[in-house]
Amino acid sequence: MTASRPKSVFNAHGHDHSACISDALTRAELLCNEQGLRLTAIRRRVLELIWDNHRPTKAYDLLHTIGQERGNAAPPTVYRALDFLLDAGLIHKIESLNAFIGCDAGHGQGHPKFLICRSCERVAEIPSPEVDHALAHEAKRAGFKIDHETIEIGGTCRACASEA
Amino acid sequence: MTASRPKSVFNAHGHDHSACISDALTRAELLCNEQGLRLTAIRRRVLELIWDNHRPTKAYDLLHTIGQERGNAAPPTVYRALDFLLDAGLIHKIESLNAFIGCDAGHGQGHPKFLICRSCERVAEIPSPEVDHALAHEAKRAGFKIDHETIEIGGTCRACASEA
DNA sequence: TTTACAAATGTTATATATTAACGATTCGGC
DNA sequence: GCCGAATCGTTAATATATAACATTTGTAAA
Numbered sequence: 001m002t003a004s005r006p007k008s009v010f011n012a013h014g015h016d017h018s019a020c021i022s023d024a025l026t027r028a029e030l031l032c033n034e035q036g037l038r039l040t041a042i043r044r045r046v047l048e049l050i051w052d053n054h055r056p057t058k059a060y061d062l063l064h065t066i067g068q069e070r071g072n073a074a075p076p077t078v079y080r081a082l083d084f085l086l087d088a089g090l091i092h093k094i095e096s097l098n099a100f101i102g103c104d105a106g107h108g109q110g111h112p113k114f115l116i117c118r119s120c121e122r123v124a125e126i127p128s129p130e131v132d133h134a135l136a137h138e139a140k141r142a143g144f145k146i147d148h149e150t151i152e153i154g155g156t157c158r159a160c161a162s163e164a
Numbered sequence: 165m166t167a168s169r170p171k172s173v174f175n176a177h178g179h180d181h182s183a184c185i186s187d188a189l190t191r192a193e194l195l196c197n198e199q200g201l202r203l204t205a206i207r208r209r210v211l212e213l214i215w216d217n218h219r220p221t222k223a224y225d226l227l228h229t230i231g232q233e234r235g236n237a238a239p240p241t242v243y244r245a246l247d248f249l250l251d252a253g254l255i256h257k258i259e260s261l262n263a264f265i266g267c268d269a270g271h272g273q274g275h276p277k278f279l280i281c282r283s284c285e286r287v288a289e290i291p292s293p294e295v296d297h298a299l300a301h302e303a304k305r306a307g308f309k310i311d312h313e314t315i316e317i318g319g320t321c322r323a324c325a326s327e328a
Numbered sequence: 329t330t331t332a333c334a335a336a337t338g339t340t341a342t343a344t345a346t347t348a349a350c351g352a353t354t355c356g357g358c
Numbered sequence: 359g360c361c362g363a364a365t366c367g368t369t370a371a372t373a374t375a376t377a378a379c380a381t382t383t384g385t386a387a388a
Contacts, residue, residue, distance in 0.1 A: 008306065038355085040365070060344060074368065079346065095259040096314045098345065098374090115308050126306065130298040135317060138292045142172065143322030144279050150260045152314040153299060158307030202384085204336070224373065238339060243375065248336095262345095262374065331388075338381070345374065354365070 009054040009124045010117060010157035017053070024051045024102050028090050037088055042066070046081040047102070050091055055121045056099030094123065096152045101125070111149035119160035173218040173288045174281060174321035185215045188266050192254050201252055206230070210245040211266070214255055219285045220263030258287065260316045265289070275299075275313035283324035 006015040028047055032039040039047075049065055050057045059078050067073035082100060085091040091100050092112050106125035107113060110132040115124045131151070139146050156164075170179040192211055196203040203211075213229055214221045223242050231237035246264060249255040255264050256276050270289035271277060274296040279288045295315070303310050320328075 010306070010308075038364080042366080058344085059346085072367075075346070076348090076368085077366075080366080095316070113302075115303070115306060117308075118311065124306070126302055128298060128302045130301065131295060134292060134294040134298045137294060138277075138290060139279070139317065139319070142174070142279060142288070142290065143325070144174075144281075144317070144319055145325055146317055146319040147282065148318040150314060150316040150318070152259070153303065153308070153310055154312040154314070155303070155308055155310040161307070161309055202335080206337080222373090223375080236338075239375065240339085240377090241337075244337080329388100332386090334383100334385085336381100336383070339379085341377085341379105343374100343376070345372100347372075348370085350368090352365105352367070355363085357362095358360080 008157075009122050010115075010120070010159050012054055012122065013159075020054075020104075021048060021051045024090075024104070027105075028088075031088065031090065035088070037084075042077065043081045043084050045069075046078065047085055047090060050085075050100055051102045054101075054123060056094045056097050056101045056116075056123055058097075058099045092125070094152060095150050096154070111151065113149075113151040114153065115157070116152055116154045117157035117160055118154055119156055119164075122157065124157075173286045174279075174284070174323050176218055176286065177323075181217070184218075184268075185212060188215045188254075188268070191269075192252075195252065195254065199252070201248075206241065207245045207248050209233070210242065211249055211254060214249075214264055215266045218265075218287065220258045220261050220265045220280075220287055222261075222263045256289070258316060259314050260318065275310075275315065277313075277315040278317065279321070280316055280318045281321035281324055282318055283320055283328075286321065288321075 006012045025044065025048060028039055028044070031037070045066065046062055049062055059082065063073055063075060063078045066078060082091070086093060090103055092103050093100055094114060094116070097116070101123050103112070104125055106127060108127040110127060110129060113126050113128055113131060115126055135149065136146070170176045189208065189212060192203055192208070195201070209230065210226055213226055223246060227237055227239060227242045230242060246255070250257060254267055256267055257264055258278060258280065261280070265287050267276070268289055270291060272291040274291060274293060277290050277292055277295060279290055299313065300310070
């Protein structure tokens, strides 16, 4: 919980990102302790690699890195760790990119929603009770019971727009 | 533009689906004529196969069908047709399923949004100015310029819920 | 109408993404 | 220490998608 944490990942120039990583790992350990889950070495390392930056990470990038570090790693090594982290709510999958991003709990109580900058490739998780409410309203109108929401907004962040 | 067209694809029992298909193909031809695009035999057939029902269609299902019909077909055959139809706005990709659905223009002026029933696998394209407005508001707050929205809501439709 | 260029398609190969299946190991409770 | 469950190693298969280059076709200018 460092003062240098940026308000938005889109203004992340020179922020103390090591704090993001260590905070995420600390939160993961707390959550696993609370829930009796085992944050094994592989799982922890995968989470750490995903938090290496604020860009979504691809499964095969993880596979290559883990493979180099351990001398061996097959796809299931990575996908099992990803499944665990997804189930634990520690990461999210970005469907439109086939990639994974650390959960920073920025969605609050609602479903996660993402702003994805196509220029810097950073992804911000945003809360929006307004969007949640509007979608709940649409679902109710259609008699549709919502289980899961995939909300991924692609575009250009403020920082990249002002650079252009 | 047939009277038997259902209000929702979730209440599509016994509707005259051939009208859905022919309407979609007619609209495609009009749009291509207007815009100077070429709706070739392969592209037209792929669009027709996607409109075969109101469920998302996978690329390799198309590949197998086209392959049988033509005696030959490699992945690029299908993916190039899909790219064309996507660019023309005639189909949408459902990112969370890696599958494709015909555009029925049900999103009106806004970005497309989908209700996806996990039980009957039907997909409904819904308009929602309310959701569009809420997302535009969030984007403005973040200084984010929206290019594209992926909004895919998974759950259970009314018809499937009442069957259970 | 021939030529020439661009668009579309054919073809081969490969990269990326994901899961199945089964054996070996390790962890935690008894 | 023993046992069952969870985790991991390993091999293989399946699913999704793109790169690269050759060939053909459509179209419009010369």
